[in-house]
Amino acid sequence: LNLCSEMVDKCRTEILPWVEKYRPSKLEELISHKDILETIGRFINENRLPHLLFYGPPGTGKTSTILACAKQLYEKNQLKSMVLELNASDDRGIGVVREQILNFASTKTIFGGRFKMIILDEADAMTRDAQNALRRSKVKFTEEGLQHLVLLSGGDMRRALNILQSTAMAFDMVNMENVYACVGKPKxxxxxxxxxxxxxxxxxxxxxxxxxxxxxxxxxxxxxxxxxxxxxxxxxxxxxxxxxxxxxxxxxxxxxxxxxxxxxxxxxxxxxxxxxxxxxxxxxxxxxxxxxxxxxxxxxxxxxxxxxxxxxxxxxxxxNEEEVLFPVSSSDASRFLTSHLHVFALHLACQTFL
Missing domain, CATH: 1.20.272.10 (Zinc Finger, Delta Prime; domain 3)
Structure with a gap:
């Protein structure tokens, strides 16, 4: 079975256009754009690859660069499940964004919870509605969290959006605890x-x-x-x-x-x-x-x-009284005083002041 698969892959490779057959599979194999490639390579090594937009004339290596990133991020047997590529011949309407892209992005995989990659070749050919749909942020929230967010904003829409963005960026869920943690207000x-x-x-x-x-x-x-x-x-x-x-x-x-x-x-x-x-x-x-x-x-x-x-x-x-009082017992008082004398003296001073 393995021999048959290798023969099929070999036949497919032989009939491929040279543009695809000899396309670089690693970032190191790409020529030129050294600064860009170094930046992308650093993102990959630190496992914090952001959203990327490549632009430029045809044939300058935009598609080759992102495909090399994909091959460097994932194993060969993971590419089909972790990478979705939509080229110029595919439908670019809002239906594709709502169904194919969002469903692919929201489906979990068995490969350790790593992020997935969606490649939109010639993204400028997408309809305006589809582009706007991609910009929408999916924020998980609770009703209680939104109520307290409105309360803390005091009727200021700009402040409400700033708190919402800060909480969404810092935490996975916008709830009461996380909202108050972001603004530093007492609950x-x-x-x-x-x-x-x-x-x-x-x-x-x-x-x-x-x-x-x-x-x-x-x-x-x-x-x-x-x-x-x-x-x-x-x-x-x-x-x-x-x-x-x-x-x-x-x-x-x-x-x-x-x-x-x-x-x-x-x-x-x-x-x-x-x-x-x-x-x-x-x-x-x-x-x-x-x-x-x-x-x-x-x-x-x-x-x-x-x-x-x-x-x-x-x-x-x-x-919590236990978090304030120092744990000194009669059995280890001598050892405690020897190692924590300055802390114990400060505690006594505070007690005297209070």
Whole structure:
């Protein structure tokens, strides 16, 4: 069987036009265009071959160059399944793009997930509709991801497209997690947790948790302020408390724009919410209870019989105590202090500051 196949291939080769029979099979066999060939060869070696457009007069090596690339990228038995070549005699309408080209490109192969190659010889002969269809990008997305993309764009279409492009280029899927990772904004769950800390935790604990979250996720205090402001507008709290918090948030934001210290303004933010909590607790004492969301997120009461709550959705707490505290046990304390003395001293200083 192998002998018969070799004889058939030999007969086919003998009757081929010399243009095809002696066409170069490697980039090294091509003459001239050294700079172009070196660039393409580097792309192939680094396995990052981009989309390529060859142009020039007939007979200058455009088709020979791309066929040499294909033969250098794939084994002989892989060419039929990995390379689709459409020449000038083939149909170039939009139907070919929608069916033949897209189906070929979207079909997986058994050769290790390598990219496929589509060669469009004399691409200028394609219809305008077919060329436009090839330009369309196929972006995988989730509805939740698009909703948050619209939310983050703030009605700015240019910003929405920039975020969409950045996310699509950085990730395989445009979802909520990836959108927020690209823009560097705090996620809704993070803001819920921050507001819960601001209302329900003491000053030192809140400062430590927010600082940890900022460092862990690379968040800016300015972005946190903007999202906390939107959350304060929605959460069910007394009108007087809402007015006070919005006024203080505006002052803190202005201070940040003037170059004030992030640490100082974060402390001011926490202090503002502690004062707001005092206002709510005093109102609860006067009215004999809290009418704004009982049995929700309970705050530490001033009086043993008083329980004040803030009505907000359940938040997934992003703070992990194990990631902050240093693992020192009595058995290895000596070894730890010897090898991590500077870190341990810094940790103690932070605790003292907080």
């Amino acid at each position: 809704p769950d993070d803001i819920r947790a921050i507001v819960e800390w601001l209302f329900n935790k003491d000053f030192s604990e809140t400062y430590k948790r927010i600082t940890f979250l900022k460092l862990k996720k690379g968040l800016a205090l300015q972005d946190i302020l903007e999202e906390v402001h939107l959350f304060v507008q929605k959460v069910e709290i007394p009108a007087l408390v809402r007015i006070y918090l919005i006024d203080r948030l505006a002052e803190i934001e202005e201070s940040l724009t003037r170059g004030a210290s992030d640490k100082l303004q974060l402390s001011a933010l926490i202090a503002a919410f502690h004062i707001a909590r005092d206002i709510i607790e005093k109102e609860a004492i006067v009215t004999g209870g809290c009418k704004h969301a009982p049995n929700k997120v309970a705050m530490d009461p001033i009086l043993p019989s008083l329980s004040v709550g803030i009505n907000m959705p359940t938040a997934t707490d992003p703070y």
